[in-house]
Amino acid sequence: MSKIDLIKLYNQGIVKKGVHNLNVPIKKFNGESYSGETYMIPLEYLYYNDQNGRIGVALSEYESTNGRIIPGHNEEYNLAIQNMIINDGENSTKKEMEKLKRDMHVKGQQEAGYVLKDGRVIDGNRRFTAKRLLQQDADITGDQYFEAVILNDLSFKNHDDQKKIKSLELQIQFGKLGKVDYHAIDRAIDAYKTVKVNNIMTAKEYSEYAGFGSTNEVNKRILEAELIVRFLEFSNADPENYALAKQLELDGPIQDLIPQYKKFKGQDNETQLLDSIFTKILQIRITKEDYKKSYREIVKNVVGTKKESNFIEEMEDVTDLIVDALDSSEPIKSNIELTSVLASNKSISTALSEVQDITGKFSESVKNHKERTMPITLMTRAINSLSSIDISVIPHLESKDKYQLLNKLEELKFYIDAIKSAGE
Structure with a gap:
């Protein structure tokens, strides 16, 4: 397909006027507002935006198996993204897309999207997908149109334009109720690519456009x-x-x-520590162990303590064995391949069991330490509570309150005597 210009197609009568008028949340570079007028665009002139956070992650899965694919007016590309959107979240998403397809067939497109003049869909991927499904349905006759505002002065070839486009995407994504939320990993990768990889905007700008209030959330995602x-x-x-x-x-x-990563990032043992932790994560996923058990104890109560160096030392041999096994294989493309590589090697199976034993031992050690120090912790809390009492108010208490206070003190003295007796 030759270079697309939706404005030229409108002048030729191929693209038609829409029925909505949106309040566009970004302005042109000269400070003018976009008109917000919408257009009815034939689907063949549109394509998915590979720079969208959710789509970018899904595309990486397709490309890991099928090789690189060229974004743009390419039906293989559009069909691949369409299938990713439909299958994201499996059955729930399929049902939602089928419902959206039915609704749009009966009621029409209730909410317009945003596109660039070359046909890149900036907002409205699910609506665009529903329209594509309608067009692919042999039982439904008539051409399908996607209604959208055309941002005719923006292009992904220009870095400043990328920033404006991203700001629009963030404001729409986080500014509307009922929007489909991103998966946590999609959100993290989107912030990372926008701020760190592509340098489209700063963490502060990302935070402002997303309405976070501070950069803490953005930095955490990065x-x-x-x-x-x-x-x-x-x-x-x-x-x-x-x-x-x-x-x-x-x-x-x-x-x-x-x-914890914030604390040990940049330290001499950073790589060794991460490799040990990543080995534990692999073991969890291969053996289907609940990560909330020993893993959390290791991360919260071993990392950053005196036990950390011993943990790394005990994990070193099994970590090296697993790394060597992975490095000697073809690059891993899926969790199925990862499981296959690790499960097919008997020595790796033994190593994974050893990882479970090592981390279980450290986790148990942490629990035992907590139990031993718990009386001290509770006593410290009790002392802190007692020290916060304003003694000057006691003479002014009513008789019944003084009586109750003295009874509580006698009860407290009983427990203190019992503890002292147990410690002698």
């Missing part, structure tokens, strides 16, 4: 994405195969790690 990339590299996977991270459900374990 750290999460950094850890995901490090994990993918550790696993001998393409560091841009973010879909593998979703398949392995890394968001929970990685988010638990972020507070």
